[in-house]
Amino acid sequence: EADIYQTPRYLVIGTGKKITLECSQTMGHDKMYWYQQDPGMELHLIHYSYGVNSTEKGDLSSESTVSRIRTEHFPLTLESARPSHTSQYLCASSGTAGNTIYFGEGSWLTVV
Amino acid sequence: QKEVEQNSGPLSVPEGAIASLNCTYSDRGSQSFFWYRQYSGKSPELIMSIYSNGDKEDGRFTAQLNKASQYVSLLIRDSQPSDSATYLCAVPGSARQLTFGSGTQLTVLP
Numbered sequence: 001e002a003d004i005y006q007t008p009r010y011l012v013i014g015t016g017k018k019i020t021l022e023c024s025q026t027m028g029h030d031k032m033y034w035y036q037q038d039p040g041m042e043l044h045l046i047h048y049s050y051g052v053n054s055t056e057k058g059d060l061s062s063e064s065t066v067s068r069i070r071t072e073h074f075p076l077t078l079e080s081a082r083p084s085h086t087s088q089y090l091c092a093s094s095g096t097a098g099n100t101i102y103f104g105e106g107s108w109l110t111v112v
Numbered sequence: 113q114k115e116v117e118q119n120s121g122p123l124s125v126p127e128g129a130i131a132s133l134n135c136t137y138s139d140r141g142s143q144s145f146f147w148y149r150q151y152s153g154k155s156p157e158l159i160m161s162i163y164s165n166g167d168k169e170d171g172r173f174t175a176q177l178n179k180a181s182q183y184v185s186l187l188i189r190d191s192q193p194s195d196s197a198t199y200l201c202a203v204p205g206s207a208r209q210l211t212f213g214s215g216t217q218l219t220v221l222p
Contacts, residue, residue, distance in 0.1 A: 033209065043156070043200070043212045090155050094210075099144050101202070101210050103155040 002018070003027055006091050008103040013081055013111055021076045021107045023091030032074040033101065034066060035056075035090040049074055081111040115139060115205050118213035126221050131188040133216050134202030138182070145177055145184045146202040146210065156200055156212075160186065191220040 004025040013019055025032065034047040035058075045058030049068040063085070064078050076092075078085055091104040114203075118135050125131045144163050148156035162168045162175040162184065174187040188195055195200075198215040205211030 031209070039153075042214045045209065048209055099204050099210055100146065100158060100161060102158070106155045 004091060004093055004104040006089075006100055006107050008107060009105060010108045011110070013109075015082055015111055017081050017107065017111075019078050019109070020087055023074045023076070023104060023110070024072050025074075025091075025102075025104075026074055026092045027093065027095065027102070028071065029093035029102075030071065031094045032068065033092040033094075033102075034064075034076050036060060036062065036075070037088045037106075039088070039091060047076065053090045065077065079081075081109075083111045086110050113152070114213075115202075116203050116213040118199075118216050120214055120216060120218040122191055122219055124219045125191050127191060127193060129191050131191045131195065131218055131220070133186040133188075133199050133201075133218065134173050135184045135203075135213055136182055137184070137201075137203040139203065139205065140179075140182065141215075142179075142203045144204060145175070146175075147175060147184075147186045147202040148202060148212075150183045150198045150200060150215065153210055188218075191218075193220045196220050212214050 009020045030051045032049045035043045044060035046062040047066040049055045089107045093100045095103045101111050147160040149159045150156040160175040162177045168175045172189045176185045196219050197218045200215045201213040202210040
């Protein structure tokens with residue numbers, strides 16, 4: 001059982017607002033990821049990190065930013081939300097022993 | 113060519129039948145392979161991993177790997193309606209993290 005937590009689970013916000021999606025894991029994993037997934041659609045990697053102070057952009061261009069100041073914490077921030085940002089955001093982590101990725105429960109973001 | 117390709121389905125099987133899900137990958141150097149299950153509105157969960165050629169069985173699930181053909185499959189025996197979900201194949205990609213296929217939607221009909 002993976003211990004990876006995301007908050008908030010559901011969020012409805014207005015256009016132009018700044019939001020931060022929180023993600024924490026208690027497994028001591030070095031690698032953390034953010035995926036974006038629209039309902040019924042593919043998973044798209046938008047950010048990843050291989051350790052503290054390491055962040056990279058993923059395959060899908062995103063206006064969001066991330067930070068990795070602590071091993072266990074990998075928050076994602078949108079400075080000015082738009083309706084096109086409406087989606088599910090999935091945080092995940094993996095250890096150095098293998099590539100198995102464990103997902104959090106996801107954060108559903110709706111921008112109105 | 114996409115790094116990981118799956119038949120998108122949807123695939124429908126009757127309850128009790130064998131469901132067969134297929135995945136091909138492009139990187140011949142890949143050493144590990146994963147199957148995830150994702151229920152509608154939920155996050156993916158790992159159900160099987162396989163590293164060696166041949167079959168790996170876990171309960172009603174069997175993963176099959178053929179590295180020469182760059183092919184990995186998942187068989188679900190005695191399919192149940194609760195198996196209805198999207199199944200994602202994942203393989204380490206060129207950027208060292210897992211690359212997910214687009215998923216195969218499976219429906220098990222009672």
